[in-house]
Amino acid sequence: METLISGRCDLHSVPDSYVLSANTRPGKDEVPFFESIPVIDLGINSIHDRPGVVSQILEAAREFGLFQLTNHGISAEQMEDTLRVAKEFFHLPMEEKGKYFSEDPKQSCRLYTSIEYRKEKVHFWRDALRHPCYPLEDHWHSWPEKPDWYREVIGRFSTEVRKLSLLLLGLIGEGLGLEHGFFNEGLTRVQLLALNHYPPCPDPSLTLGLPPHGDVNLITVLLQGKVPGLQFLREGSWLAVRPCPGALLVNIGHALEVISNGNVRTVEHRVVTDGQHERTTVGSFIHPAYDSQIEPARKLVNDRGGRPLYKSVTYKDFVSTYIVDTYEIKPFPERYALKRD
Numbered sequence: 001m002e003t004l005i006s007g008r009c010d011l012h013s014v015p016d017s018y019v020l021s022a023n024t025r026p027g028k029d030e031v032p033f034f035e036s037i038p039v040i041d042l043g044i045n046s047i048h049d050r051p052g053v054v055s056q057i058l059e060a061a062r063e064f065g066l067f068q069l070t071n072h073g074i075s076a077e078q079m080e081d082t083l084r085v086a087k088e089f090f091h092l093p094m095e096e097k098g099k100y101f102s103e104d105p106k107q108s109c110r111l112y113t114s115i116e117y118r119k120e121k122v123h124f125w126r127d128a129l130r131h132p133c134y135p136l137e138d139h140w141h142s143w144p145e146k147p148d149w150y151r152e153v154i155g156r157f158s159t160e161v162r163k164l165s166l167l168l169l170g171l172i173g174e175g176l177g178l179e180h181g182f183f184n185e186g187l188t189r190v191q192l193l194a195l196n197h198y199p200p201c202p203d204p205s206l207t208l209g210l211p212p213h214g215d216v217n218l219i220t221v222l223l224q225g226k227v228p229g230l231q232f233l234r235e236g237s238w239l240a241v242r243p244c245p246g247a248l249l250v251n252i253g254h255a256l257e258v259i260s261n262g263n264v265r266t267v268e269h270r271v272v273t274d275g276q277h278e279r280t281t282v283g284s285f286i287h288p289a290y291d292s293q294i295e296p297a298r299k300l301v302n303d304r305g306g307r308p309l310y311k312s313v314t315y316k317d318f319v320s321t322y323i324v325d326t327y328e329i330k331p332f333p334e335r336y337a338l339k340r341d
């Protein structure tokens with residue numbers, strides 16, 4: 001528990017165990033904001049131009065692997081409450097939040113720090129609270145009891161964000177020409193919520209909040225406040241995401257890239273820290289069930305003259321490969337032994 005970075009606000013310099021090697025640290029060069037991330041107006045209350053929305057989403061998912069989404073149906077008030085309760089959780093006294101601290105990745109609801117503190121060579125400047133949230137009634141009782149409104153606010157947000165994620169998967173499926181209902185219960189069985197907290201850092205040039213990675217799951221919806229920190233790799237250069245008020249950020253995960261046979265792509269991203277401000281984000285991750293087979297959809301293989309670009313593996317094996325590769329901070333092109341030769 002003493003390893004939580006949010007408990008070490010007395011630090012005036014970055015401890016050696018958080019200092020990245022010269023070629024993996026962000027350094028002092030300024031990373032420009034990329035102003036052309038697609039902003040897609042979902043117009044949730046009246047998707048009157050459905051084919052138009054489908055093609056914008058598909059284009060963004062193919063070209064960038066991420067986009068900002070507005071008019072998504074989650075109210076500004078609900079977004080504010082969710083971020084507020086997340087911040088409040090990390091500001092609870094150590095005795096209270098420490099009840100959820102665990103170093104066992106198998107623990108369902110857990111507070112932890114970095115990625116896997118005891119195993120990794122270098123640590124990352126992030127604490128996280130992670131728990132499953134679907135079906136709600138199976139999980140909410142394992143969530144924090146404090147702040148008092150945690151379960152109510154997070155329960156409502158996770159339900160809404162799951163609905164939105166499934167709608168997005170449906171629209172992507174439509175755009176790819178997959179049959180209605182392709183993203184079935186097995187492929188979308190698991191929803192994990194991660195509350196990420198990045199305290200201010202004495203020297204953001206030396207460390208990262210999260211290392212370069214692509215999300216392993218199908219689709220991620222990220223709620224972030226006003227403090228920037230997320231960066232993505234485009235044509236070999238890091239670019240910063242400017243937080244867009246009222247919008248949610250959507251990322252395509254690796255499992256979806258594989259299912260789409262490369263028609264949509266995962267974006268490599270990382271999180272930098274801020275010298276002055278803390279940053280809190282809430283991510284919702286839709287994962288397939290562990291025993292699901294992850295492989296390119298038959299129709300999309302046929303579209304490529306019968307050539308699957310990726311191997312077929314169970315989601316369990318898929319995730320194991322992913323975890324090993326992320327620890328080792330392998331350069332992106334070498335990651336994931338999933339591409340076919």
Ligand SMILES: O=C(O)CCC(=O)C(=O)O
Binds near residue numbers: 210222224229230269
């Ligand atoms: O906190 C963020 O901005 C991104 C978090 C993220 O990439 C993740 O949890 O996978």
Ligand SMILES: [Fe+2]
Binds near residue numbers: 213214215269
């Ligand atoms: Fe991520």
